[in-house]
Amino acid sequence: MNSFLSTTKTRNLALFYLGDQEVPYRNMKRVLFEITADPKFAGEKPFADITTRSCFLNEEDEVLIMFGSIFRIINVDRETSGISIVKIELCTNDNKDSTTILKHLKDEYGGGYGETDLICVGQVVRRMGCSSTAEKYFHRCLSSLGHEDVHLSTCYYNLAVVANDKGEYQSSLELHLKALNIRMRILQPNDPDLAESYNGLGN
CATH class of the missing domain: 3.90.176.10 (Toxin ADP-ribosyltransferase; Chain A, domain 1)
Incomplete structure (x- = not known):
């Protein structure tokens, strides 16, 4: 809820x-x-x-x-x-069903990296249709990360997705490019996050 x-x-x-x-x-x-x-x-x-x-x-x-x-x-x-x-x-927090739900969310969206748990929350909130609220979580996470942090690119990627949801296509393109540039610098050429960025640019 x-x-x-x-x-x-x-x-x-x-x-x-x-x-x-x-x-x-x-x-x-x-x-x-x-x-x-x-x-x-x-x-x-x-x-x-x-x-x-x-x-x-x-x-x-x-x-x-x-x-x-x-x-x-x-x-x-x-x-x-x-x-x-x-x-x-x-x-309750130790209820088997709720533990399974939380594990599923972490497996699907990631998490467990301190402030970058905000990315996980933002992704869940966006799935609920609350793009503006999700955007706030991504910006808050963005302000807490270093310039070469791999999670910085994840923030930019998710902000690009939100911008696309809102019909702000030029902004979405610019954010996708920011995410891609960071990922190209710090990730291996076969990293799936690069494929995610290319797919985002294509959409």
Whole structure:
């Protein structure tokens, strides 16, 4: 989850927000999430009852869940009203399922290099469709690296991809060339990162 999650302990209130009519788009469905969160694990990915601090006073019976939380799907049911009920459970850091997910993300995007973990985060955020947020992560990483750091080229490459997403094709080309020039200086001719850069220039 990439943002804070506002929830309510009152099922009828959640159903009220969902409304009693089908959504107007065929590819969209009404979904109610039933979340199980054990208070003894709240220190790992914090969540708290903020009813007394809510803008709506005691009306929402609100529980706020921390961003970065990972959930495991327990079951999915469809009620006669057309609402899908998704039962999920908040995972702990040592939960086998969440550990597997995190390992998969590291294997796919890299990570484990201190500040360059920001590259991994940026790539994940971009995949979620948040190019502007991803761009901020890449720029932050860029400012922390040396001029000949191989990860500097990775930052430029990812900034080029973001620029292409935004339709800024000239900027994308310039950033791809920066990444390629660094990689040509410090990598072997058969390094796959060079192929990645050439492919980026071609696209």
